[in-house]
Amino acid sequence: MHDHPKPGRAVRIGIGGPVGCGKTALVAALCRALRDELSVAVVTNDIYTTEDADFLRREAVLDAERIVAVRTGCCPHTAIRDDVTANLDAVEDLVERFDPDLVLVESGGDNLTATFSYGLIDRQIFVVDTAGGDDVPRKGGPGVAGADLLVINKVDLGPLVGADTERMAADAAAVRDGKPTALVSVRTAPIPEVVDWVRAQVRVPA
Amino acid sequence: MTLVVAPELWLLADSRLPTGGHAHSGGIEAAVRRGLVTGPDDVAAWLAGRVPTAGLVTAAAAAAACALVTVPVERRAPSVDLLGHGRPSPDPRPSPATWRGAPTGGSTERGGPSLESGDGDVDWARWDAAISARTPVAALRDVSRQQGRAMLRTVRAAWPHAPVDGLGARPHQALVLGVATRAAGGTPHDAAALAVHHLTGQVCSAAVRLLGLDPLALAGVHARALAAHGPVVGTAAEAGTAAAAARDPDLLPTATTPWPEVLAVLHARSEGALFAS
Ligand SMILES: Nc1nc2c(ncn2[C@@H]2O[C@H](COP(=O)(O)OP(=O)(O)OP(=O)(O)O)[C@@H](O)[C@H]2O)c(=O)[nH]1
Ligand SMILES: [Mg+2]
Numbered sequence: 360m361h362d363h364p365k366p367g368r369a370v371r372i373g374i375g376g377p378v379g380c381g382k383t384a385l386v387a388a389l390c391r392a393l394r395d396e397l398s399v400a401v402v403t404n405d406i407y408t409t410e411d412a413d414f415l416r417r418e419a420v421l422d423a424e425r426i427v428a429v430r431t432g433c434c435p436h437t438a439i440r441d442d443v444t445a446n447l448d449a450v451e452d453l454v455e456r457f458d459p460d461l462v463l464v465e466s467g468g469d470n471l472t473a474t475f476s477y478g479l480i481d482r483q484i485f486v487v488d489t490a491g492g493d494d495v496p497r498k499g500g501p502g503v504a505g506a507d508l509l510v511i512n513k514v515d516l517g518p519l520v521g522a523d524t525e526r527m528a529a530d531a532a533a534v535r536d537g538k539p540t541a542l543v544s545v546r547t548a549p550i551p552e553v554v555d556w557v558r559a560q561v562r563v564p565a
Numbered sequence: 566m567t568l569v570v571a572p573e574l575w576l577l578a579d580s581r582l583p584t585g586g587h588a589h590s591g592g593i594e595a596a597v598r599r600g601l602v603t604g605p606d607d608v609a610a611w612l613a614g615r616v617p618t619a620g621l622v623t624a625a626a627a628a629a630a631c632a633l634v635t636v637p638v639e640r641r642a643p644s645v646d647l648l649g650h651g652r653p654s655p656d657p658r659p660s661p662a663t664w665r666g667a668p669t670g671g672s673t674e675r676g677g678p679s680l681e682s683g684d685g686d687v688d689w690a691r692w693d694a695a696i697s698a699r700t701p702v703a704a705l706r707d708v709s710r711q712q713g714r715a716m717l718r719t720v721r722a723a724w725p726h727a728p729v730d731g732l733g734a735r736p737h738q739a740l741v742l743g744v745a746t747r748a749a750g751g752t753p754h755d756a757a758a759l760a761v762h763h764l765t766g767q768v769c770s771a772a773v774r775l776l777g778l779d780p781l782a783l784a785g786v787h788a789r790a791l792a793a794h795g796p797v798v799g800t801a802a803e804a805g806t807a808a809a810a811a812r813d814p815d816l817l818p819t820a821t822t823p824w825p826e827v828l829a830v831l832h833a834r835s836e837g838a839l840f841a842s
Contacts, residue, residue: 408837430841432588433774444585444715445841 369400369454370561371462373439373475375502376486378468381512383411384545385486385553386463390420392554397460397561400425400453402446404435404467411465425457435467443479450479461561471500482507482560484553489513493522496530504534508541508556515544571750576723577742577759580766585715589708590771590840591615591764595828597775598838605782608772609790611825612765616794618820621801622699623709623739624760625818626692628753628805630743633687634728688812689731689740695814696737702826704833706737708842713738716745724748743805753809754802761798765790771840 374382383403390399399421403411405428412428415421429445431438438445450462464480466473475483485506487495490513496503503509509531517524524542531540543550576582593611596602602611700706713736720727720741727748732740739760746756769783769790801818808816832838 406839430588430838432590432771432840434587437587441581442583442585442587444583444718445588447718448585448711448714 369450369459369462370482371450371464371480372557372560373464373466373480373483374486375439375466375469375473375475375483375506376510377470377488377491380468380486380488380491381510381545382465382468382486383414385484385510385512385550386411386465387415387418387420388545388550389463389554389557390415392550393461393557394421397558398457399461399463400457400459401427402449402453402462402464403428404431404438404446404465406431406433406435406467425453425459427453431467435469436473439464439466439479440474440476443476446479461557471495471498471502474501474505484508484510486510486512487527489522489524489527490516490520493517493524493527494530496527496534499534503531504536506538508539508553509535510553511540511542512545514542515547570755573724573749574746574751574755574759577745577749577751578762580770582719582723584719585712586763586767587770588841589712589767590775590842591768592825592829592832592842593768593771594775594838594840594842595832595835596825597772598835599828602772603776605772605778605786608768608778608783609786612768612786612790613793614822615768615825616761616764616790617797618822619700619705619825620761620764620794621797621818621820622696623764624757624798624801625805625808626696626699626737626739627743627746627756627760628802629692629809629814629817630740630805631747631751631753631756632743632806632809633692634744634747687731689733689736692740692814693733693736695817696739699817699819699821700737701821701823702830704829705826705842707833708829709737709739710735711841713741716741720745720748752802753806754798757798757801757805760801761794762791765794775839 374385376382386401390401393399401415401421405411409428412426415426416423427449429449431445446464450464453459453462483506485502487503489511511524511527514524528540528542539556541552543553580586593602596611602608697706700709714734716738717729720729724745727744729741729744742760743756746759765787769787772778773780773783804816804818808814829842832842
């Protein structure tokens with residue numbers, strides 16, 4: 360386990376997962392849920408556009424200048440793990456400007472092995488898509504097995520694609536060594552368990 | 566004669582050293598997107614234009630910076646605040662009096678060496694300004710400072726004794742590379758060679774990713790470029806060393822290729838680019 364975030368500075372939470380699993384939707388939901396109680400900023404790592412950042416700005420989940428996009432040179436996993444330079448620069452600039460309580464770093468959509476370096480973030484959430492195949496949690500891998508929180512998203516689509524979400528949860532539990540998993544549908548329902556988990560990672564001075 | 570290469574220098578030559586270089590294409594993405602570069606020969610031609618010009622300037626500046634750090638600095642154990650994320654380390658860095666590299670001048674661009682303090686005798690701000698003057702477009706000056714900032718972070722982690730404090734928060738990368746080369750036990754010629762190697766490596770690996778080219782073919786382009794442009798390294802090393810000896814940044818060479826500079830501006834303004842430059 361990694362050290363608990365140091366008091367008195369922004370807690371950084373990485374949000375990773377395959378393309379289209381709902382990372383940006385989750386970031387938007389977290390911003391909406393937490394922006395009134397916490398100072399929040401966001402870094403996005405789109406693969407070749409500023410699409411995610413544009414979406415978040417359009418949705419006005421935060422002031423536009425609290426959302427920045429970095430370019431990752433075709434290598435989203437390098438930018439969050441092996442050479443986190445561009446992301447560190449972006450996070451440090453946000454911290455200097457806004458002194459936020461929470462910085463969310465959304466990775467570019469990648470594969471099941473793409474996890475964040477703890478040199479960049481303090482905690483990471485890995486998101487998988489129910490419609491992406493209910494065998495994904497069983498396959499495990501660094502994201503599913505190692506993330507501090509696993510979010511199985513789009514459970515509303517389970518019946519439509521014949522995915523057994525209960526089995527997904529059980530398979531995840533088998534590889535996650537007691538770490539939490541949340542089954543959610545970010546687009547269609549509130550996500551109190553994820554919001555509470557994030558809140559618990561952030562220590563706000565009384 | 567035995568040629569001795571300081572082992573730590575290999576680290577500076579390794580593209581796996583985390584300095585953010587993987588997100589830059591050395592300008593070639595803008596050319597690829599316009600159909601100006603489509604295969605390995607074009608990449609070689611691009612390098613033949615860029616290395617003896619912008620590459621020469623960068624290499625000479627790196628060599629000069631390396632030569633300017635003249636006092637061996639005290640070595641200290643790394644004290645990297647891994648989870649402090651760039652917060653100043655509580656461990657004090659070597660005082661400016663222990664090396665000749667403290668700032669004495671001012672820079673007009675954001676983040677360059679500052680005006681305060683005059684302990685050492687290297688006026689980094691003048692060298693920084695000389696690089697700016699030789700980098701025609703603001704977009705590339707900014708890219709150079711972005712990469713300088715990134716490399717500073719890496720150098721502080723790998724060579725805590727390196728006298729980089731006088732360089733400011735966002736110096737041109739060539740200056741950081743030169744000081745780092747010195748800290749790693751290298752010479753001005755090494756610094757110049759590393760600058761050229763970084764440019765060619767960035768361009769070649771970006772070309773592989775952008776065009777789906779055969780990485781083996783590009784390894785050939787990279788190797789031949791380094792061999793062909795050996796004289797550029799030699800010229801840069803001599804010019805940089807001479808400029809450093811004379812304490813005169815005006816002696817740094819001046820050369821560029823206008824079209825890539827224009828493309829760099831268009832790239833910086835474009836939507837949908839994969840690389841930061
Ligand atoms: N049905 C359903 N759709 C969802 C849910 N969450 C997200 N989506 C949709 O899935 C699509 C992709 O969501 P994003 O949030 O953009 O996914 P992402 O992981 O950020 O995608 P990339 O950044 O491109 O990798 C969008 O059309 C969302 O509206 C959900 O819980 N249920
Ligand atoms: Mg997204």
